[in-house]
Amino acid sequence: MPIRVGVIGAGVMGADHIRNLTTAVNGAEVTFVADLDAGRAAAAAPPSARTTTDPSELINSSEVDAVIIASHDSTHAGLVLECFEAMTPVLCEKPLAPTILESLDVVEAEADILAATGARLLSMGFMRRFDPGYTALREATRVRSNGEPLLVHCTSRTATAGPGASSESAITNSAIHEFDIIPWLLGTPITEVSWQAGRSSRQSTGDLQDPALMLLRTADGTLATLELFLNAQYGYTTRCEVVSESGTAALPEPAALLVHREGQQRSVIPADWRPRFADAYRLQLQAWISALERGDTTPLATGEDGLRASQVGQAMIRSLHSDGAFTKVIY
Amino acid sequence: MPIRVGVIGAGVMGADHIRNLTTAVNGAEVTFVADLDAGRAAAAAPPSARTTTDPSELINSSEVDAVIIASHDSTHAGLVLECFEAMTPVLCEKPLAPTILESLDVVEAEADILAATGARLLSMGFMRRFDPGYTALREATRVRSNGEPLLVHCTSRTATAGPGASSESAITNSAIHEFDIIPWLLGTPITEVSWQAGRSSRQSTGDLQDPALMLLRTADGTLATLELFLNAQYGYTTRCEVVSESGTAALPEPAALLVHREGQQRSVIPADWRPRFADAYRLQLQAWISALERGDTTPLATGEDGLRASQVGQAMIRSLHSDGAFTKVIY
Amino acid sequence: MPIRVGVIGAGVMGADHIRNLTTAVNGAEVTFVADLDAGRAAAAAPPSARTTTDPSELINSSEVDAVIIASHDSTHAGLVLECFEAMTPVLCEKPLAPTILESLDVVEAEADILAATGARLLSMGFMRRFDPGYTALREATRVRSNGEPLLVHCTSRTATAGPGASSESAITNSAIHEFDIIPWLLGTPITEVSWQAGRSSRQSTGDLQDPALMLLRTADGTLATLELFLNAQYGYTTRCEVVSESGTAALPEPAALLVHREGQQRSVIPADWRPRFADAYRLQLQAWISALERGDTTPLATGEDGLRASQVGQAMIRSLHSDGAFTKVIY
Amino acid sequence: MPIRVGVIGAGVMGADHIRNLTTAVNGAEVTFVADLDAGRAAAAAPPSARTTTDPSELINSSEVDAVIIASHDSTHAGLVLECFEAMTPVLCEKPLAPTILESLDVVEAEADILAATGARLLSMGFMRRFDPGYTALREATRVRSNGEPLLVHCTSRTATAGPGASSESAITNSAIHEFDIIPWLLGTPITEVSWQAGRSSRQSTGDLQDPALMLLRTADGTLATLELFLNAQYGYTTRCEVVSESGTAALPEPAALLVHREGQQRSVIPADWRPRFADAYRLQLQAWISALERGDTTPLATGEDGLRASQVGQAMIRSLHSDGAFTKVIY
Incomplete structure (x- = not known):
């Protein structure tokens, strides 16, 4: 069964992730797309996917196994925390948050979950690593x-x-x-x-x-x-x-x-950056999806990496x- | 539902196709692998796939939507014709056949099917086009x-x-x-x-x-x-x-x-050729799978192309x- | 004492040789320039050089130690033979002659001089060798x-x-x-x-x-x-x-x-070709002049090379x- | 008549200048070579040149029209001043002097000569400019x-x-x-x-x-x-x-x-640096010699340039x- 991915933010970056997940990555399916602009969500979503203007609805949907956050920087930290509450793996575009304090909150919240459950939920989209x-x-x-x-x-x-x-x-x-x-x-x-x-x-x-x-x-x-x-x-x-x-x-x-x-x-x-890092984005998504399939720890950058940057x-x-x-x- | 692919021939080329289909192509699943050497088939196949030493079993399996032929050149024409009989789309590695006569047989057989059913079943693996x-x-x-x-x-x-x-x-x-x-x-x-x-x-x-x-x-x-x-x-x-x-x-x-x-x-x-044409092989497989998903005519080289070459x-x-x-x- | 060079032909090629001999080659001086067009000769010649419309005058001048032939292809063989008569070293632009027969004449004449005097007078301007x-x-x-x-x-x-x-x-x-x-x-x-x-x-x-x-x-x-x-x-x-x-x-x-x-x-x-082979022309001229100074055999292509080409x-x-x-x- | 050059310092740099002046630059002749090591001077000098261990002898020789200083950095300023006294054009390798004070002395001395005679005697060997x-x-x-x-x-x-x-x-x-x-x-x-x-x-x-x-x-x-x-x-x-x-x-x-x-x-x-800047050294020397021939102001870097660096x-x-x-x- 493919990993069902919900994508929050259907701008250039989000649309690119959707395109990669549906045409260049093995084992994934985009089932849900959220954007404040409903038309933009609809334009970027695959025909079979649901759309919403409410990211929380997406995060808490039973049709979503994993979430990608490609919305405005100011929303990143809050949405990641929502994913943590839903115990849903999440790939967050950089930056983790506009402020260090918010980033620290996220990293500490993830550390708590890791201590309690052994799960490492957060991956950061530093695609150059791929x-x-x-x-x-x-x-x-x-x-x-x-x-x-x-x-x-x-x-x-x-x-x-x-x-x-x-x-x-x-x-x-x-x-x-x-x-x-x-x-x-x-x-x-x-x-x-x-x-x-x-x-x-x-x-x-x-x-x-x-x-x-x-x-x-x-x-x-x-x-x-x-x-x-x-x-x-x-x-x-x-x-x-x-x-x-x-x-x-x-x-x-x-x-x-x-x-x-x-x-x-x-x-x-x-x-x-899109032609320059097309391979990097594709390979990063594939690595994320493949690790989710196998239940492995994410090979992507972590929240700590995002905080340090x-x-x-x-x-x-x-x-x-x-x-x-x-x-x-x-x- | 992913396209279920059976791969005949688990040598270097076949194993590479399997690796691509399972780790780099969207919408495909390798469900069956055939090789005269049972051990080689088992080594190349994904855990969930069946294996056989009999390519006909693979071609006629109800678990296979499409076939890739990467076995010895001398077997290509015969296996393609079997796929035609099963009305199964097939991607055949070059050459189509060692002799022109055999290639002509294949091309004519496909033309008959095309005339009768409108279906174009054969794609040729001239990956450089991608x-x-x-x-x-x-x-x-x-x-x-x-x-x-x-x-x-x-x-x-x-x-x-x-x-x-x-x-x-x-x-x-x-x-x-x-x-x-x-x-x-x-x-x-x-x-x-x-x-x-x-x-x-x-x-x-x-x-x-x-x-x-x-x-x-x-x-x-x-x-x-x-x-x-x-x-x-x-x-x-x-x-x-x-x-x-x-x-x-x-x-x-x-x-x-x-x-x-x-x-x-x-x-x-x-x-x-593998690092040199890694993108070409990946993109060719993706184009083949995506066309099969959409019911489109193959964007790959055709049997006529193979015959002409x-x-x-x-x-x-x-x-x-x-x-x-x-x-x-x-x- | 610098080698006193007479240049026959003050077109693009001849003018380039003059420029090289006067600004980029050690041990040479251009003392005489011949061109059918007197104005062209004057324009290309250094201030101190004589000019003429008669190449024979140049070849037989006591102010010329060595000759460069950069005039029309049809004149090459005849002028080289005149240089032989004057026992003057000559650098002839390619081709040696428009016909094989003329080229053979030149090569044979030079062989006779070589046998008689030990002197090898002819160099060919195949500058790529430099x-x-x-x-x-x-x-x-x-x-x-x-x-x-x-x-x-x-x-x-x-x-x-x-x-x-x-x-x-x-x-x-x-x-x-x-x-x-x-x-x-x-x-x-x-x-x-x-x-x-x-x-x-x-x-x-x-x-x-x-x-x-x-x-x-x-x-x-x-x-x-x-x-x-x-x-x-x-x-x-x-x-x-x-x-x-x-x-x-x-x-x-x-x-x-x-x-x-x-x-x-x-x-x-x-x-x-001028920017591409600027070094080659300069180095060829220097090699020719330096060999003349030392009395060495020419390191340039020979008449036989010209004939063979x-x-x-x-x-x-x-x-x-x-x-x-x-x-x-x-x- | 070629410019008669005396070269002070017959190490790697000086020997290279001598080689260029005698085999790749038009209008120059090396007539005198000075080095504290008499054997080194003899080895680097052309057969027709005199040699000495005393740079002052070279600078004041009637057989020298222009001087190149390629000796130890600590000697540069003193030798340049001697050239000024002899009213001899001089090309000094960088640096002009080890200290700013010495460099200032040289630049002021040259300014005095320039004011008095209109002659600009000093050129600096910043060859990259060529x-x-x-x-x-x-x-x-x-x-x-x-x-x-x-x-x-x-x-x-x-x-x-x-x-x-x-x-x-x-x-x-x-x-x-x-x-x-x-x-x-x-x-x-x-x-x-x-x-x-x-x-x-x-x-x-x-x-x-x-x-x-x-x-x-x-x-x-x-x-x-x-x-x-x-x-x-x-x-x-x-x-x-x-x-x-x-x-x-x-x-x-x-x-x-x-x-x-x-x-x-x-x-x-x-x-x-020699293969990398072979053209630069050759062209710099040619520019210096050609300007001396024509009586033009030096197109090389000046003493002021050397001081500023x-x-x-x-x-x-x-x-x-x-x-x-x-x-x-x-x-």
């Missing part, structure tokens, strides 16, 4: 074929910042992927961070320094750089290079047709407000 | 953004020739992929071919000229080259470049970690025995 | 680090065919570079060739099949392919890949700025007129 | 085809640190190239810098933090990062990427044969001793 490039990079780093890692360089660019983006939201919504992936790659937590402003693009509006440069140090002293550029205009780029004692390893650029035309060699750059983000925001001073992460 | 690179290359060619295509260059290399490989089997088993993909890319059939021998590798044994160089002309005069090298030793490479009037487009090389080590920039080359192969073999003379393809 | 990529490819092939070479793939594309280009002139003027470089790479002569027509570009006018595909076999059985495409429109491309028993080696693509813009990763393709071209033209039949090269 | 990649990158930045530059990322790695290397010498000897090239690329001076330590390689000995990460801000707010890694082991890498408002441009990786062997696609990485280095060293604090550059 990207084939990142997994190869982590494995190469783990086996130390180039010796100890010393430096990590990350680049994260999107074509256009979302409406209302600010320097703070850039940290909590975008850079959070690197706050998760850097300790995951290196096997050691981030201990202090620094946020540096440079010249800002004229495409940037409001309170958004863009690009920003962030520095991160891990417990074993490894230094990481992150260029975060939301209005890069030309397209979407994610890079990561691990510099080790005797060599380096870097993510491959996505492969596309190599075209020669009008005096140039050209290949297409992804327009946004947010804690790094909080330290980064404090650095932003302290003129870039290196700032300790408080876990 | 490779994202090839589909992008076909689309770029179809829209003529570089003008009319004039030349196609294909390269097909494997690390080691299979046991007993000959110049003929290299044509019918390996080059057959290009015999299918070239007309599919260009939208025009291959009309004449030429087989050229050069210096042969000392790794080659028996009656195998390796590498071989093949030339193919299509109905509209486009010329294609194919280097086929089975004992290339270093790894697996598939290339395709379409040269058009004002530009060219070529398949991307598979992307892998870019490593700097010991004075060299390096990236891993696939060892065989074999007919190109027969002409190539005649050229091989005619000192490389250009030889018409008889359809 | 391209860093080709020299690295030749060295890799020579040391057999990938085992014996089995196949060679060559691609030669220009943006636009010259006025009056025909299938024959494409062979004698353009493909001649590969007729020289393939035996030079492999250390074995070309013994038979075949010329194949495919679909021709609508940019092609008159009697020009474009692109053409040529096959060449060497004495040891190695097979080579050459795509020659004069109206490729998009730019200038020279490729060469040597496929050997356990690996392959290919020329690097020229490196240019890697730009990300408007959804594409881009780099500039050379517009013509033309003989391959003649065989290719016979194949063109024989419907592509493999045709022996007559040396 | 690297074809850097010049293309500067031009692309200058024309603002991607909008305003916002960030620059630099990477500078060598295989092995020289004996006695320290964090300070890494700044004054290696990073100095970027201190020159960043303002040259952007057309705006560096105003403040920060030096960051991470985990240090076990290959590093003594007082050398390796790698180090440096941040630099220019007058218009552009931020630049520099990874400097002297013991990178695998080879030599110089990278530079300019991130602008609507696109990016990056230096090409040096092109080398692309080899497929033993499961990997490989290309050679330069072992040190050293002033950036001094600020970086202060940051190093201030726990990485951003430190103003004092010009």
Whole structure:
């Protein structure tokens, strides 16, 4: 019997999860879709699925074995707690919550359930952990074929910042992927961070320094750089290079047709994260569903991972407000 | 309800199909596995599936909605005909049959069924049609953004020739992929071919000229080259470049970690077709299953496609025995 | 004292040689420039050089130690013979002569001088022999680090065919570079060739099949392919890949700025041969001048090399007129 | 008449200059070589050149029109001043002097001569300004085809640190190239810098933090990062990427044969700066010699450029001793 999944939030992200679950993942069925906008829920739902504007109805439905939360960030923590009450496994898109306090509440609630029942209900949607490039990079780093890692360089660019983006939201919504992936790659937590402003693009509006440069140090002293550029205009780029004692390893650029035309060699750059991380999203969902089928512990990022990434983000925001001073992460 | 698939042949190819159907394709379930070697069937089958050494039992089982044939080439035609009798949709690995006569039998039998019932039962496993690179290359060619295509260059290399490989089997088993993909890319059939021998590798044994160089002309005069090298030793490479009037487009090389080590920039080359065409196999199976679910005509290659590819192969073999003379393809 | 060079022909090629000799080569001075068009000679000549419309005047001038012939192909042989009479070292642009008979005359005349005086006066401008990529490819092939070479793939594309280009002139003027470089790479002569027509570009006018595909076999059985495409429109491309028993080696693509813009990763393709082979021309001239300074035998291609390349071209033209039949090269 | 050059210092750098001047640059002749080690001078000098262990003899020789200083850093300033006294044009390898005070002396002395005679005698060997990649990158930045530059990322790695290397010498000897090239690329001076330590390689000995990460801000707010890694082991890498408002441009990786062997696609990485910057050194020397021939002002970096790069280095060293604090550059 397939795992019956209810999806809360039928925006771009939720619709993509629905599409993956119904056309690219084995063992799943989308039975319920919730969105405040009933029309959007109906448009994204498979024909056989129910829809609702009330996420609680979905969470507590007997037709739902597991829940995906892809609604507005501000709703994440509350909905996860509802899933806990229903004892329903839940995959929550990042971030776990807009504030550390709310994230802590969720993590503590899950710890209580784990202590009482042995069940670990929460998975976090840090999909890069399932990207084939990142997994190869982590494995190469783990086996130390180039010796100890010393430096990590990350680049994260999107074509256009979302409406209302600010320097703070850039940290909590975008850079959070690197706050998760850097300790995951290196096997050691981030201990202090620094946020540096440079010249800002004229495409940037409001309170958004863009690009920003962030520095991160891990417990074993490894230094990481992150260029975060939301209005890069030309397209979407994610890079990561691990510099080790005797060599380096870097993510491959996505492969596309190599075209020669009008005096140039050209290949297409992804327009946004969807083509770039299509495999990662698909493989993450498959891993989640397969683990649910087998009754295994989730192989995805956990609530603690989500909390830690947010804690790094909080330290980064404090650095932003302290003129870039290196700032300790408080876990 | 998932499509219940029976898989005949639990070798490398069959086992890969089973793995894909159970871990990477939506809407399918493997319920039955047949192999002459009972142990091999048991090893490849999912726990819930039945196994048998008798493919006919599988084909005629009420627990099977569709069949995949991945057994020895010599069995393909007979098993496809059995599926026709059972009115069961079947995905047959290439080639359709070792001889043109057998292939013709199959195609005619399917035409009769189509005429009588409207059902098109047979799909051929020319998976490259689902490779994202090839589909992008076909689309770029179809829209003529570089003008009319004039030349196609294909390269097909494997690390080691299979046991007993000959110049003929290299044509019918390996080059057959290009015999299918070239007309599919260009939208025009291959009309004449030429087989050229050069210096042969000392790794080659028996009656195998390796590498071989093949030339193919299509109905509209486009010329294609194919280097086929089975004992290339270093790894697996598939290339395709379409040269058009004002530009060219070529398949991307598979992307892998870019490593700097010991004075060299390096990236891993696939060892065989499985990593190279993992996406293609997965997407082909998904397209087949999804079409079966919806009752749509198969989007895969058809029996006629399989027959035509074999007919190109027969002409190539005649050229091989005619000192490389250009030889018409008889359809 | 610098070698005083007279340059005959002040067109694109001659002017480039003058520029190299005066700004990028050590030990040379351009003292005399001849061109039928006096204005063109004056425009190309350095301020201190004399100019003339009479090449014989230049060849016999006491102010000229060595001559470069970059005038029209039809004048090459006659001017080389004049240089021989004057006992002046001469670097002749390819081809040595439009006909084999004329080439033979030149080669025999030089052999007589060599026998009589020990002097080898003629060098041929097959500059690819000095391209860093080709020299690295030749060295890799020579040391057999990938085992014996089995196949060679060559691609030669220009943006636009010259006025009056025909299938024959494409062979004698353009493909001649590969007729020289393939035996030079492999250390074995070309013994038979075949010329194949495919679909021709609508940019092609008159009697020009474009692109053409040529096959060449060497004495040891190695097979080579050459795509020659004069109206490729998009730019200038020279490729060469040597496929050997356990690996392959290919020329690097020229490196240019890697730009990300408007959804594409881009780099500039050379517009013509000058940027592509700038190093090769410079290094060839330096090697010629340095050998003249030291009194060494020329390290450039010889008249015999020029003759052999033309003989391959003649065989290719016979194949063109024989419907592509493999045709022996007559040396 | 060729420019007669005297070269002081016949180590790796000096010998390379001699080789270039005698085999790859037009219009020059090496007439005199000085080295404290007479044997080394003799080994590096052309047969026709004189040698000495006394650089003053060389500078004041009537057989020398121009001087290159490639001796120990500590001798640079004194020898440049001697050249000034002799009114001889001089190309000084970086750094101009080990201390700012000495550099200031030199720059002021040159300003006096310039005021008195109109002659600008000093050129600095910041050869990257002549690297074809850097010049293309500067031009692309200058024309603002991607909008305003916002960030620059630099990477500078060598295989092995020289004996006695320290964090300070890494700044004054290696990073100095970027201190020159960043303002040259952007057309705006560096105003403040920060030096960051991470985990240090076990290959590093003594007082050398390796790698180090440096941040630099220019007058218009552009931020630049520099990874400097002297013991990178695998080879030599110089990278530079300019991130602008609507696109990016990056230096090409040096092109080398692309080899497929033993499961990997490989290309050679330069072992040190010589193959990487061979063109840059050659073109810099040619530009210097050609300007001397024509009596033009030097197109190379000036003494002021050398001083400014050293002033950036001094600020970086202060940051190093201030726990990485951003430190103003004092010009």
